[in-house]
Amino acid sequence: MAGYFSVFLVLLTLGSGLIWLIDHLLYAPKRKERIALAQGASEQPLDEETIEQIAPVPAITESAKSIFPMIAAITVFRSFIFEPFQIPSGSMMPTLLDGDFILVQKYAYGIKDPVWRSQLVEVDDPQRGDIAVFKFPLDERIDFIKRIIGLPGDRIVYRDRQLYIKPQCDEGEQQRDGLACGEFNKINLEIVNRDEFKQGAMQMVRLTESLPGVTHDVLVTPQLPELTERYYQQPGTRRDEWVVPEGSYFAMGDNRNNSQDSRMWGFVPKENLVGKAVFIWMSFDFENGPDSILPSWVPTGVRFERLGNIQ
Template identity: 80%
Template sequence: MAGYFSILLVLLTVGSGLIWLIDHLVYAPKRQARLAIAQGASDTQLDDDVIAEIAPEPAIVENAKSIFPMIAAITIFRSFIFEPFQIPSGSMMPTLLDGDFILVEKYAYGIKDPVWRSKLIETGTPERGDIAVFKFPLDERIDFIKRIVGLPGDHIVYRNRQLYIKPKCDEGQSEVNGLTCGEYNKIDVDIVNRDEFKQGPMQLVRLTEHLPNVEHDILINPEVLELTDRYYQQPGTRRDEWVVPEGSYFAMGDNRNNSQDSRMWGFVPDENLVGRAVFIWLSFDFDNGPDSILPGWVPTGVRFERLGSIQ
C-alpha cells in the first residue's frame, strides 16, 4: 500500500506540474495577448469579471497551480526525508508496540527514487542494532520492520534463545565493532522483569540485550519450544546458523518468539531497505475489552510517555 501511495504522489506531482508548465509556456501567453488587445480597445481598466470572460483560466489549470506546490513538497519530504509508518503487530515488542506511529529516516541508507527504488546517492549502510524498515523479500508489496543484528559476512547463530555473532574481519584484525574476530561472540543479556508482558496466559521474560554499542530490550517466552524446523536452511550451514551474504543483512524482531524474521525467510537485500526508524510521534492504546461497544480499531487512549526517539 505504501508503494502504491508513493507512485500516486509522484503521478500527481508530475501531472499537476506538467499542466502548470504547459499552460505557462503555451496558453497563458495567448490569454495575455487577448487581454492586451481588449485593453487597447478600452478607455478604462478592465475589471476582474471582464478579464475572466475574455481570457478565462481553465479549472484544471487553476487546480493544478493550487495543488502542485503542496503535493511536490509532500512528495519530496516523504520520498527522501521522512516517511510515517504505523506499527501493525507486536513483533518488535517491547521496543515498539502495536499502535505506535513512527517516523522513518528515508535517507539513512541511500537516496532512492520513489517509483523504481533505484539508489541515486549513497549516504550510508545499516549499523548493527539499527531498527530498519524494508520491503519483505518474499513479497515486496509489504513493509517489514525489524532490528539489524547481522552485517554482510557475519556468521549468526541463534540457539537455545541465545544470539551469537562471529563478525567478518579483515586479515590482521583482532576485533571489529566491539566483537572478537575468529570466534562466536555470545551476546550478553540481563533480566529486567518477568511479569510485564504476556502472550496469552504465558508470562514473557523481558531482557536487556547488549549488542556492541547498542543496548535494547527483548522479550522471550521460556514456555514455548523454538520452531527450528521452520528456520530458513541456508546451504552448507546448520539449521540454526547463517552466513550473511555480501549486500544483505540479518534482521530479527525484539519479540523473539513472536516474530517472522530472517530466521524463517533468510536475508534482507540492500535494495529492499527503506530507511531507519528514529522517532515515535504518536502512540495509541487499544484496550477495548470483549464487552466494549467500541470496535477494536478505535483507540481508547494516547500513550504520551512513549513519544520520543527509538532505541
C-alpha cells in the same frame, strides 16, 4: 500499500506539474494578449470579473496550479527525507508497540527514486542494532520492520534464546565492530522483569540485550518452544546458524518468539532497505474489549510517554 501510494504521489505531482507548465508556456501568454487588447480598447481599467470573462482559466489548470506546490513538497519529503509508518503488530515489542506511529529516515541508507527504487546516491550502510524498514524479500509489496543483527560476512547463531555473532575479519585483525575475531561472541542478556508483558496466560520475560554500541530490550516467552523446524536452512550450515552473504543483512524482531524474521525466511538484500526508524510521533492504545460499542480500530487513548526518539 505504501509502494502504491508513492507511485500515486509521483504521478499526481508529474501530472499537475505538466498541466501547469503547458499552461504557463502556451495558454497563459494568449490569455495575457486577449486581456491587453481588451484593456487597450477600454477607457476604464478592467475589473476581475471582466478579465475572467475575457480570458477564463480552465478549472483543471486552476486545480493543478493550486495543488502542485503542496503535492511536490509532500512527494520530496516522503520520498527522500522522512516517511510515516504505523506499527501493525507486536514483533518489535517492547521497543515498538502495536499502535505506534513512527518516522523513517529515508536517506539513511542511500537516496532512491520513489518508483523503481534504484539507488541514486550512496549514503551509509546499516549499523548493527539499527531498526530498519525494508521491503519483505518474499513479497516486496509488504514493508517489514526489524532490527539489524548481522552484517555482511557475519556468522549468526541463535540457540536456546541466546544470540551469538562471529564477525568477518581481515587477516590479523583482533576485533571488528566491538566483537572479538575468530570466535562466537555471546551477546549479553540481563533480566529486566518477568511481569510486564503477557502472551495469553504466559508470562514474557523482558531482557536487556547488549549489542556492540547498542543496548536494547527484547522479549522472550520461556514456555514457547523454539520453532527451529521452521528456520531458514542455509546450505552448509546448521539449522540455527546462518552466514550473512555480501550485500545482505540478518534482521530479527525484538519479540523473539513472535517475529517472522531472517530466522524464518533468510536475508535482507541492501536494495530492499527503505530507511531507518528514528522517531515515534504518535502512539495510540487500542483496547476495545468484546463488550465495547466502538470498532477495534478506534483508539481508546494516547500514550504520550512513548513519543520521542527510538532507542
